[in-house]
Amino acid sequence: MPAPTLDQVIFPEPVHHNLSRILGDLKRSNLSITNRLRSISQDAAFVEQVADALRLPLIANERCGSWYIDPARKAGSAYFKSTDGHTGQWKFSLRRLNLHLLPLIGENNGIIIVDSTRRGKRMPDALSKTVPTWCAVLNRALFPSLADSHELYTPPNAVSASEASQIAALLPAFVSSFLSLQLDLAPLRAQLGGRPLRPFWVTQEDDLSVLADGPLGAAHRRRDGDGDGDGDLAGFHPVVCCTASRRVVGTGTEAAEAGGYIQGAGDDTENWALGLTAGIFWRWKEDLLAAGEGELPDLIGELVAREDRERRRGEGGVLKEVVKGKGLFVGLLGAEVGEEACVVRLVPKATAREGWVKGKRCLEVGIGKSRAASRLLRDALGQVCEFVLAYLREPDPVGKDAPQKKAVVVLCETGKDLSVGVALAIYCWCFDDAGNVREDDGTEVSFNKAGIRVRLGHIVTAFPEANPNRATLQSVNSFLMD
Secondary structure, rough: OOOOOOHHHHOOOHHHHHHHHHHHHHHHHOHHHHHHHHHHHHHHHHHHHHHHHHHEEEEEOOOOOHHOOOOOOOEEEOOOHHHHHHOOOOOOOOOOOOOOHHHHHHHHHHHHHEOOOOOOOOOHHHHHHHHHHHHHHHHHHOOOOHHOOEEEEEEEEOOOOHHHHHHHHHHHHHHHHHOOOOOOHHHHHHHOOOOOOEEEOOOOHHHHHHHOOHHHHHHHHHHHOOOOOOOOOOOOEEEEEOOOOOOOOOOOOEOOOOOOEOOOOOOOOOHHHOOOOOHHHHHHHHHHHOOOOHHHHHHHHHHHHHHHHHHHHOOOOEEEEEEEOOOOOEEOOOOOOOOOEEEEEEEEOOOOOHHHHEEEOOEEEOOOOHHHHHHHHHHHHHHHHHHHHHHOOOOOOHHHOOOOOOOOEEEOOOOOOHHHHHHHHHHHHEEOOOOOOOOOOOOOOOOOOOHHHHHHHHHHHHHHOOOOEEEHHHHHHHHOOO
């Protein structure tokens, strides 16, 4: 029998297994739901301190940012993706224009955008690169004569000079793609009061008293009439990028301290939250923080079920107009729709095409759920668009009790994905470039990506929460262009 090796003597095989199990148990206990919720609460307190110091409205970069903002202080939501700032994949999103933020910025002389990140990073790529790119693109598009506003500003402690220069080289192309949407820029410029944007960054490593006394503090003093307008921010609106979580240096995909603090605890909730959302957390914050770890799964399940019932009762009737003045709406399944409207319901089950028509003005399209539905959408759009076009071509009703305008309503499970894709297809197929219903004159109509992109730009500007996934948009493009 061979002599044992040194590592076998010091760490026999069973000990290796036990040590691995112990370390795994420790990691799981550190990353518990209890520790996540407590970490979120701590970070939310920091966000409130930032808002108090700078006196600017808080904007949640969804989905993560809403966990760190008390709904009573939340002024709105933004949709800046970290993937658009990943190294070598820099992008200016035409699907997420975030133009709805401009009135808030102009009215308050700035905003604070809140987000977080895991992995021991100082700040998420959405705040260090995506937002700065957005600021630079809008400045160049809206204020072409203000050359001082065209520079790309990035945080030097998070973005290297080399990477910043590579992003800057792409700005002309990003501006061209934005201008290709043919949006009316004058109202956007007016919303900002003629002042361009300037990004700044705040983390828990910063001294808030110094920030309040510096240029960022001067911005709100100038807004309130207490400042002289001098300093680095004179002539600019600050877009403050606030990283809610404290940086924890560690290994692996998540970093946690021995005391239980977890950086970016509100991220990737599908992996830990058991259906808990930011809204439910804030409504039941005290109960959740007071519960023991063993009690949380049942408590969360009960709260999620209760909120879901209330949401279905209260939110089903909310419709969003996605094309201004065209009577084209989207919403959730279950919404009440008037008898005179044309309604397209995208139900989450596959049904035979022969049974889709439920009435002269009602189409119930069964293409299933999620990504599978997005892929099957392409084959359904022809019937949907022709059904809607026939309704739009009907003679307008007359009489004092007749509705003032036709309405087309598209409903789906989320009110933001499939319904938006179908609304885009209807907008392209049924309306010409002047916004009139296409006539039945035998003229062949063709579409291209640029034209579809322009129409999508109109929709996301009118309805910033719209979130059609890539597969949905691919189905729409395929239907219109093939």
